[in-house]
Amino acid sequence: MKWYSAILFIVTLATGLIELWGGLKGxxxxxxxxxxxxxxxxxxxxxxxxxxxxxxxxxxxxLGFGSLMLAVFSVLYILVFFANGLDAxxxxxxxxxxxxxxxxIVLLPLAIPGLITLNRARKTxxx
Amino acid sequence: xxxxxxxxxxxxxxxxxxxxxxxxxxxxxxTFSDLIDTVVTDKYVGIxxxxxxxxxxxxxxxxxxxxxxxxxxxxxxxxxxxxxxxxADPQLASLIGDGIFGGWGFxxxxxxxxxxxxxxLAILEDTGYLPRAAFVMDRAxxxxxxxxxxxxxxxxxxxxxxxxxxxxxTIEDETDRKITIMVNPLMSCSARLPVYVLxxxxxxxxxxxxxxTSMYLLGIVLAAIMATxxxxxxxxxxxxxxxxxxxxxxxxxxxxxFMSAWNRTLIxxxxxxxxxxxxxxxxxxxTTYPWDATxxxxxxxxxxxxxxxxxxxxxxxxxxxxxxxxVALVGGFLAKEIVVGTLGMIYGxxxxxxxxxxxxxxxxxxxxxxxxxxxxxxxxxxxxxILRQELGSWKWTAFVIVYELVLAYVxxxxxxxxxxxxxxx
Numbered sequence: 001m002k003w004y005s006a007i008l009f010i011v012t013l014a015t016g017l018i019e020l021w022g023g024l025k026g027x028x029x030x031x032x033x034x035x036x037x038x039x040x041x042x043x044x045x046x047x048x049x050x051x052x053x054x055x056x057x058x059x060x061x062x063l064g065f066g067s068l069m070l071a072v073f074s075v076l077y078i079l080v081f082f083a084n085g086l087d088a089x090x091x092x093x094x095x096x097x098x099x100x101x102x103x104x105i106v107l108l109p110l111a112i113p114g115l116i117t118l119n120r121a122r123k124t125x126x127x
Numbered sequence: 128x129x130x131x132x133x134x135x136x137x138x139x140x141x142x143x144x145x146x147x148x149x150x151x152x153x154x155x156x157x158t159f160s161d162l163i164d165t166v167v168t169d170k171y172v173g174i175x176x177x178x179x180x181x182x183x184x185x186x187x188x189x190x191x192x193x194x195x196x197x198x199x200x201x202x203x204x205x206x207x208x209x210x211x212x213x214x215a216d217p218q219l220a221s222l223i224g225d226g227i228f229g230g231w232g233f234x235x236x237x238x239x240x241x242x243x244x245x246x247x248l249a250i251l252e253d254t255g256y257l258p259r260a261a262f263v264m265d266r267a268x269x270x271x272x273x274x275x276x277x278x279x280x281x282x283x284x285x286x287x288x289x290x291x292x293x294x295x296x297t298i299e300d301e302t303d304r305k306i307t308i309m310v311n312p313l314m315s316c317s318a319r320l321p322v323y324v325l326x327x328x329x330x331x332x333x334x335x336x337x338x339x340t341s342m343y344l345l346g347i348v349l350a351a352i353m354a355t356x357x358x359x360x361x362x363x364x365x366x367x368x369x370x371x372x373x374x375x376x377x378x379x380x381x382x383x384x385f386m387s388a389w390n391r392t393l394i395x396x397x398x399x400x401x402x403x404x405x406x407x408x409x410x411x412x413x414t415t416y417p418w419d420a421t422x423x424x425x426x427x428x429x430x431x432x433x434x435x436x437x438x439x440x441x442x443x444x445x446x447x448x449x450x451x452x453x454v455a456l457v458g459g460f461l462a463k464e465i466v467v468g469t470l471g472m473i474y475g476x477x478x479x480x481x482x483x484x485x486x487x488x489x490x491x492x493x494x495x496x497x498x499x500x501x502x503x504x505x506x507x508x509x510x511x512x513i514l515r516q517e518l519g520s521w522k523w524t525a526f527v528i529v530y531e532l533v534l535a536y537v538x539x540x541x542x543x544x545x546x547x548x549x550x551x552x
Contacts, residue, residue: 038182045175052172058165065166069179076183079191087194090201125159127375 002054004113005063009050011110012070015103016043032103043104046070060117067114074108081105132368160375164259173263180251180260181282188243189286189317195239203232217423221415222408225424230407237289237509242392244283244290249387253379257297258371265369271351272358274300274366277307281350284314285343288510291316292517293391300367306357308517309527312506313350315343318463322501325467329482330491338495342502349503349534394516401512410461427473432457446500446536446543447493456500462507492546496539503535 015033020040022029029035046069053062081100088095167176207228214220251257257279265275273281276298283291292311298304323342327335358366413432415424427433432454439453451473458469467481474484489497505528506514515524 042179042182045172045179048175049166049172052169056165058162061162061165065163065176069176072180072183076186076191080186083191083194087197090194090197121162122159125162126156127159127377 001063001113001117002059005050005053005059005066008063008066008070008110008114009047009054011107012043012050013047015107016040016047019043019103031098032101032106034102039102039104042073046073060121063114064118064121067111068118070104070107070111071115073104074111077102077104135368135370158375160255160373163376164373167256167259168263177260177263180256181279184244184247184251184283185286187247188240188290192239192243196236199235199238200232203228203235207232218418221423222411225415226408226411229411230404237287238392238396240287241290242388244286244294245388245391246384248279248294249384250379252297252387253377253383255374255376258373261369261371262373269366272354272366273307274298274303275369277303280307280311281314284311284316286317288312288314288316288506289513292510292513293394295517302362302364303367305518305523306354306362308514309357309523309530310350310354312510312514312527312531313346313353313503315346315502316463318507319501321464321467322459323498325482326485326489326494326498329485330489330494338498342498345499345538346502349538353530353534407461410458413457427454442536443500446496446539447490447547448497448500449488451488452493452497456504459501460505460508462509463501466501491551492543495546495551496543499539499542500535503531503538505531505535 017040018029018033019036022033022035023037023040025035027035046066049062049066049069053059053066056062081097081102084100085095085097087093167173169176207224209224210228211220211224214223248257251260260279261275263275264278268275268277277295279297280291280294283294288311291314292308295304295307295311298307319342320339323339324335327338331338358364410432413435414427414430415421416431417429420429421427424430433450435457436450436454439456440448440450443449443453443456451470454473455466455469459466470485471481474481474488485494505511511524511528514527515521518524518527
């Protein structure tokens with residue numbers, strides 16, 4: 001699965017750099033890549049986990065945990081998406097769902113193989 | 128090494144000796160916790176993972192909770208408007224509408240972010256991650272007289288100092304906990320941001336981002352300096368060594384997570400809400416009375432709050448600030464969010480138009496001084512209530528107030544002096 005870690009490393013690093021660049025520029029580079037310095041840095045951290053896993057003996061641990069981090073942030077931004085919609089409804093503002101759609105949400109399916117690996121380890125190893 | 132560490136090491140040595148004689152060792156099977164610890168305590172990615180997870184806690188607490196805060200705000204605004212339009216006596220209407228409903232609104236909009244912080248922390252705690260986070264951060268924190276477990280409350284302080292101070296309950300050592308509580312208000316909470324954004328935007332257009340970031344960095348540097356000084360000159364000793372068993376990872380159950388978050392949130396509701404509510408009514412009185420002179424709170428320059436502002440003016444004049452800044456800072460004691468709104472009320476403009484008016488009352492140097500004072504001068508009323516509760520002493524609470532006031536004045540004076548010297552004024 002090292003090849004899969006390498007793919008995830010490239011994807012998360014690229015998306016993180018685009019978000020970071022947009023954040024420093026003050027405007028989003030592409031539609032679903034928000035201008036978010038901290039969001040970009042978080043993706044770069046996740047990419048670093050995958051990179052570290054490629055060269056480490058415990059490769060599966062890094063793939064699994066990196067995927068878990070990716071899933072955590074995907075779910076978080078799904079919650080933010082709905083929270084912003086609810087907030088706009090409460091205060092009576094207009095809300096365009098596309099504005100709150102982030103690349104992290106789209107990346108969620110990529111975390112599934114790593115999560116399966118992690119779950120398998122949880123079931124086979126003692127706690 | 129101190130006595131406690133020596134004792135602990137000697138105990139573990141003895142235990143090892145006895146165990147070595149009595150127990151036959153077999154190869155320890157690798158556990159799931161070992162596997163995860165390989166990643167979260169890794170020397171390269173351990174700290175970045177921790178910071179990323181804390182960012183997730185922030186986002187969860189302050190963005191996901193926003194609709195609930197807004198719903199509470201809308202509800203109490205409705206109650207306030209209803210009271211003011213339904214009660215015939217204007218003074219009673221103002222008391223119930225602005226004082227009581229307004230006061231409850233102020234208190235309860237803080238409830239969702241606080242509850243969400245506790246919810247997120249309960250999840251991290253129940254999974255077994257928090258002890259690992261303390262372990263990862265211990266070395267950096269020890270250098271400034273604190274310990275690993277102090278880092279989480281310090282980081283939470285960037286959101287709101289109230290849940291941050293309550294989060295110090297995870298620190299067992301009383302001295303470490305006290306120092307963490309006492310320097311926590313120096314972490315720039317989100318309520319101070321509107322002040323930075325307004326003044327930096329007006330006076331430092333192109334460099335606004337750098338000025339705002341420098342305020343956050345100033346808070347961190349001051350917290351590190353004060354923690355070191357408190358440890359060295361007041362409490363003595365060294366940070367307690369971080370000796371703890373790392374529990375195995377577990378899947379948190381919804382029941383235990385919600386119970387843990389609820390119990391901590393209830394403490395905030397019972398204690399801080401009482402203090403903040405009373406404070407809100409006091410501020411209502413100060414900005415509304417004498418009733419006739421202020422025309423029911425419309426002419427704030429005739430109010431008791433204005434009188435206080437004029438009393439403060441000679442003290443803040445060397446920093447380039449006038450009585451209006453004094454009143455805004457008094458209002459900021461209630462909640463830092465209302466500093467900008469108070470300035471708008473005094474200048475007779477809406478919050479959106481304040482930016483056009485403030486250059487008549489401030490220079491870039493005095494704007495910097497006001498930002499520095501807002502960062503340091505006093506914890507807000509809710510934080511003060513929690514400080515008193517968690518320190519368990521009026522003496523230490525008073526000490527925090529005094530040191531922050533003195534520090535705010537000295538740092539603001541230095542910043543104003545340097546800025547004026549460089550020709551920024």
